[in-house]
Amino acid sequence: MAEGRLGIDVDGVLANTVPSVLERLEDEYGHHGDTKEDVTEWGHTVEVDGKSIPLGSEIVEGHMVEEHLRSINPKQGAKESVETLRGEGYEVVIVTNRPSDRDTVRWTKSWLEENGLGYDRFHSTAETTKTAVDVDVLIDDHDRNVVEFLEDGRPAVLFDQPWNTVPDVDGAGDRMEVVTGWEEAVETVQRLV
Ligand SMILES: [Mg+2]
Numbered sequence: 001m002a003e004g005r006l007g008i009d010v011d012g013v014l015a016n017t018v019p020s021v022l023e024r025l026e027d028e029y030g031h032h033g034d035t036k037e038d039v040t041e042w043g044h045t046v047e048v049d050g051k052s053i054p055l056g057s058e059i060v061e062g063h064m065v066e067e068h069l070r071s072i073n074p075k076q077g078a079k080e081s082v083e084t085l086r087g088e089g090y091e092v093v094i095v096t097n098r099p100s101d102r103d104t105v106r107w108t109k110s111w112l113e114e115n116g117l118g119y120d121r122f123h124s125t126a127e128t129t130k131t132a133v134d135v136d137v138l139i140d141d142h143d144r145n146v147v148e149f150l151e152d153g154r155p156a157v158l159f160d161q162p163w164n165t166v167p168d169v170d171g172a173g174d175r176m177e178v179v180t181g182w183e184e185a186v187e188t189v190q191r192l193v
Contacts, residue, residue, distance in 0.1 A: 001089035004193035007123075007135030008082070009145070010096040010108065011059065013075065013159050014117055020072040021059050022046070029053070040162045063098045069107045077182035079116040084186055090193070092119040093135050097142075100124035137193050139185060143167045150176055155192045157185055 011017040019036050025046055026032060032048035039055060046053045062068035086092055094112065098104055105124055112119060123133045130138055130145045131152045138149040141159040147167045149156040155175040158164065166178055177192065179185045 002085075002190070002193070003089060004137070004189075005091045005093050005135040006085060006189060006193065007093050007095040007130060007133055007138040007140075008119075009130075009138075009140040009142070009159075010094060010098060010112075012141035012161055013139055014078045014082070014094075014112070016073045016075045017059060018055070018161075018163075021055065021062060021068075024062070024068060024071055025053060025058065037162050042163055044163070060099065063104050063108075064101070066103070066107050069104070070111060072111070074115040074117065075182065081182040081186045082117050082119075085189060086118055086120075088190075090189070091121070093133060094119045094122045095125050095130045095133050095135070095138070095140075096123070097126050097130075098124070100126040137189065139189070146176065157188050157192070159185070 008014060018039050022034055025048060029048040029051065032046050034046050042056055044055045046055055082092055096108065098108055109122060125133065129148055130140065131148050137155045137157065138145060139157040140146055141161045141164055143158065143164045146156040146158045147169055150167065150169040150172040158166065158176065158178045160178050160180045177188045179188055
């Protein structure tokens with residue numbers, strides 16, 4: 001049996017957040033033509049119907065509306081991969097910067113359950129940092145979170161996305177891995193932890 005606690009992010013890692021929110025904006029405001037590949041920075045703005053919609057705040061505010069939160073799809077392979085890792089004995093710890101209010105946490109937990117994404121513990125890190133959580137590795141799509149983890153001396157797996165850059169942390173060497181999907185993430189975790 002494998003041993004180890006895996007800190008797993010929700011948005012962009014377990015949840016296919018950006019494509020789902022872009023789709024919702026299309027339904028709400030009309031055709032904007034943006035795809036995930038256009039979102040090359042955290043401050044991306046969607047131009048639609050004469051309006052400039054900052055995608056970041058749209059995502060955060062959407063997390064405070066149950067219907068919007070529930071409209072987000074899980075990422076391909078996430079369910080099977082989490083099942084595999086837990087089956088091998090790894091402990092899955094959800095670490096999310098989603099708003100820490102009671103409703104968002106409750107809806108997020110039921111979203112995880114409904115999508116077959118099992119977990120052992122749930123931590124809201126909106127008011128702290130992900131390094132505040134006692135896990136052996138972080139799996140995240142935000143380069144800043146990954147940098148903090150590497151600087152803390154722990155390994156981290158970066159989910160490659162158009163909006164992140166691969167961090168270069170002195171001495172991090174083989175403690176950091178970049179993956180493009182869940183299949184690769186499972187192999188990487190098995191090697192790192
Ligand atoms: Mg994320």
